[in-house]
Amino acid sequence: MGSQWGYDKAYMRAKLEGYRSRAAYKLMEIQKKSGIIRDDDNIVDLGAAPGSWLQVERTLTRGRVIGIDLNPIATLDGVETIVGDINDPEVLAELQSMVDVVNVVVCDASPKLSGHKSYDQARIIELNEQALLFSCRILKQGGNFAVKSFQGTDFPDFYQDVKQHFHSVRTMNTKSSRKGSTELYVIAKNFYG
Template sequence: MGSQWGYDKTYMRAKQEGYRSRAAYKLLEIQNKFAIIRPDDNVVDLGAAPGSWLQVERTLTDGRVLGIDLNPIADLDGVETIAGDLNDPDILAEVKSLLDVVSVVVCDAAPKLSGHKTYDQARIIELNEQALMFACRVLKQGGNFAVKSFQGTDFPELYAMTKEHFYSVKTMMTRSTRKGSTELYIVAKNFNG
């Protein structure tokens, strides 16, 4: 477990509490505020490596938890994983065959940043849109979706696109996000099919 931002208090707390990364606390904050995962929900986690969100999800539901990432995810009790690209039709088919019903899709993924703000923003929004489209293909009516994004010129369009598919769409900045970051989460509830 590592942190590209160094060993701050949140990182050290995650390590002490057995989480694979500080990101676990971000999902806990989202859950505490919006209750997006219910006790019997099946959850699909996109961009799930190294697995800290999967660790949290496993404690929130007795349903099935499935993590998808380009990179293999180290085993976790009670969690299924797929190594692959969320845009691959075979991955989508595999998810549909594994889970009869998907109640929640979450995505804490971000592409590797180049340092060129405009280019990075476009890549992040593209990944967010791909996660949204994946969610729209697998979610049950009334399902929930949460995705990490970053504020910027393209963000309002993504937010509006999400509102077309969900009855309730909010944004949230978590306390666990490093200072100075433009990171925020879109939390969308009640998928309208």
């Protein structure tokens, strides 16, 4: 988490500015550096609770903003939500019944961590692969995908998998990530379809 002070500062800033979590600043940074969201895009956010990314997304586009999470997301103006697992075919079907065109998928989902490093790393990459599969099923050709991941033994294989589906793929660290964390974001643009 870096210095306790650094964590508290971001936490306090989020509280003061009305964001549901400090994660909001990560998406702002991703958007500033990579411009994955255009102002008329429809966005699907995987692992969206409590909803700070949804708050940021709502300011970035006039399009639809739809969040999916295992946990309910408290109401946000202009945001639609689905409670469920991204691996559940019914969740995919519900989403497809709600929206025809999806331009951007973002995923900040994290599994519950056990504290066993290699097990947790494998679970995270598994969730990343599930998010990639979900995205490939709903994204419009030319669409963009951003997903949180972690450096580790399985990461290079996941990165190669993303490259098979998008013209341009790179990784990005955010300043808002906790110091010493292996967290990174994979930014994938221009879905082959």
